[in-house]
Amino acid sequence: MRENALELHGVCKKYGGFALRNVGFTLPRGTVMGLIGENGAGKTTTIKAVLDLIRPDSGEITVLGEHGSNPSVREKIGVVLEDGGFPSTMSAAQVSTLLGRAYKNWNAEQFASYIEKFGIDREKAIRDYSKGMKTKLNIAAALSHDAELLLLDEPTSGLDPVVRDEVLDLLYDFMQDENHAILLSSHITSDLDKIADEITFIHKGEVLLSEPRDELLDTCGILRCTADQLDALDPSAVRAKRVGAFGCEALVRRDGVPANWSVNPVNIEQIMLFLTRGEDAR
Numbered sequence: 001m002r003e004n005a006l007e008l009h010g011v012c013k014k015y016g017g018f019a020l021r022n023v024g025f026t027l028p029r030g031t032v033m034g035l036i037g038e039n040g041a042g043k044t045t046t047i048k049a050v051l052d053l054i055r056p057d058s059g060e061i062t063v064l065g066e067h068g069s070n071p072s073v074r075e076k077i078g079v080v081l082e083d084g085g086f087p088s089t090m091s092a093a094q095v096s097t098l099l100g101r102a103y104k105n106w107n108a109e110q111f112a113s114y115i116e117k118f119g120i121d122r123e124k125a126i127r128d129y130s131k132g133m134k135t136k137l138n139i140a141a142a143l144s145h146d147a148e149l150l151l152l153d154e155p156t157s158g159l160d161p162v163v164r165d166e167v168l169d170l171l172y173d174f175m176q177d178e179n180h181a182i183l184l185s186s187h188i189t190s191d192l193d194k195i196a197d198e199i200t201f202i203h204k205g206e207v208l209l210s211e212p213r214d215e216l217l218d219t220c221g222i223l224r225c226t227a228d229q230l231d232a233l234d235p236s237a238v239r240a241k242r243v244g245a246f247g248c249e250a251l252v253r254r255d256g257v258p259a260n261w262s263v264n265p266v267n268i269e270q271i272m273l274f275l276t277r278g279e280d281a282r
């Protein structure tokens, strides 16, 4: 069996008022995983732990079969970090020279072609870029050194819908190699609807679910019912609920609800809202 692109087991990291608690998930090669969660849930902290930019207090992380600090592994990871970036005085041409020294497999022609495709002036200093241009530069860099795993923190935020679609197409092309994998954090759930095979949902530093997206959407739904009906259900069928004065809404497993009850389809955004804001049922 092929090794996983990424494995996290029991990863803990404590800051003053925040802690990652027992974070664990597995990203198989050939898979795009969307890492979702509200602001401050711990997505960036998780990605930084994978990159060995912060040291977890405990737990194990394996990247492409090795420890993330291993230089040969770092070569194979393409990264876009929200607060990462290149010195603002540099131009795209200078970034290419810099990365040509950093990566053995740096492909200057490929980078130049992305830069041209994205309409970026090679000689312009990054400080004069728009937010979207900076993101595009970072994505071009991540895709230009023969990486096998992309770790992308909010790669499409700040991009207009047309460029967002272009970026998703590039990620789709990247995934044509079945050895490749992508972990991508995003608030833009419509992007995840287009590209993610798996969804990992992190809430207050804990993974609440990590499942194939289609299975999640097929097996779950929204039930609108009375409090008595909700109480009559097997508790294991109810993943989250909201109880109001005039009725209840619950995120349910379809197979735990009587066949003659109507269960509405659910999307990723609704699941995220339920698990974040609904009463915790499980």
Ligand SMILES: Nc1ncnc2c1ncn2[C@@H]1O[C@H](COP(=O)(O)OP(=O)(O)OP(=O)(O)O)[C@@H](O)[C@H]1O
Residues within 6 Å of the ligand: 015, 016, 017, 018, 037, 038, 039, 040, 041, 042, 043, 044, 045, 046, 082
């Ligand atoms: N170096 C640090 N020292 C102290 N606290 C930190 C540090 N880095 C992150 N945190 C805290 O950890 C929590 C999680 O932050 P993180 O950036 O991982 O969230 P996130 O899910 O990526 O959020 P967002 O969607 O807003 O980017 C936050 O409360 C943040 O303030």
